[in-house]
Amino acid sequence: MTLVRNLPIGVMDSGIGGLTVVAEMRKRLPDERILYFGDTARCPYGDRSMSEVQTFSIEVCDFLYNQGVKMLVVACNTATSAALPLLQARYDVPVIGVIEPGARAAVAAQESHHVGVIGTSLTVHSGAYQRAVQDSNPNLTVSSLACPDFVPLVEAGLWEGNVAYQTVAENLAPMRGLGVDTLILGCTHYPHLQKLILQVMGPQVRLISSAEETAMEVKQLLHRTERWRLVAGNTKYTERDMFFTTGSAQRMTEALQKWLQLNVEDGQVLSVLIDSLGIGTESAESV
Known part of the structure; x- marks a missing residue:
């Protein structure tokens, strides 16, 4: 269980809106590591069909799950409404929506x-x-x-x-x-x-x-399932988190700087090809 506790939390959204959830999680869970995936190239999800959103959500969550996460947060209301039960049945880690x-x-x-x-x-x-x-x-x-x-x-x-x-x-x-x-x-x-x-x-x-309520739910679930991180980080969280996007890595970087006041390092924001979703980090390239 100690090894599981120190795994990151995966957070997905259709774009950069889910960064509002990340911001609230950072306030309440400063020692946790976050892997964020924004499917910006296919945003917005809200105008797509239910089956499309389900497919996209599974692809993105498969990618995050394959990175080795202890929990998945569906930080997208559209994906939550369309796909949450499917995602919860698919993975052997807790999956929560918003x-x-x-x-x-x-x-x-x-x-x-x-x-x-x-x-x-x-x-x-x-x-x-x-x-x-x-x-x-x-x-x-x-x-x-x-x-x-x-x-x-x-x-x-x-x-x-x-x-x-x-x-x-x-x-x-x-x-x-x-x-x-x-x-x-x-x-x-x-x-x-x-x-x-x-x-x-x-x-x-x-x-x-x-966003605020979901971050509190994540914190409660971590403690309820004894998955909170035991090793407190001695470096800034910017050195631990990773951000993936199907769109422009530069645009994601700008959003992080503007919305989270987060100055990311080289290689911390990666662009992922849609066709390679679920394969792993070798399919991601920094921009």
Whole structure:
């Protein structure tokens, strides 16, 4: 078990949105090593079919699993809604998603018995959040809204300014006036738009980030299964973590610097060919 405890945690997302989960994990689990995979070349997942998302999720998680991880975190709401049961049945390590933690937090936070959910088209249409919320409290009303323009906005680095505000306001228009006092950010990209979302929805609405809740769930699961790392690192975590992407390694590096204030070293961010997913690190090249 000691050897297992010192293995890294694998984290996957459709792009760079899952870095919000990594940021929260770093706050709560500074001694853990993280292997992150952003499938940027095939982002966004939210506009794809269920079967496509399932296939992509398995390919990415196979890659991470083959690196030797002690846990897999599906840091993508769309992948969680489409593929989590398949992934949990496929691997002999714990696999957690982002929907259940966010739903539980929303149920605890709400006061008006009306919870809002925003996410990608696939996540919203799957009804995963509505089921998770109402499983915890069947007396709650859940209003869901797809915001398909948010992920492209974040992936382009546009989470502030007039264009971003107008896009957020237009997407959220149907949610305003419904009386929700708690709004689940049902996509790990969305916390980057949190300030704009609050401006549009108003300060009376509490935002629930699945990134924060998932990081807490990871910490609890590590201790519950006795998988927390025993060897505290004596170097900065930037020297221990690895970041993989099917897109541009340079773009991933810029995102890490901008969002996580993380100055990565040479060879720490690797670009992976889609056709070679699951083969291993020999298929990855630094850029």
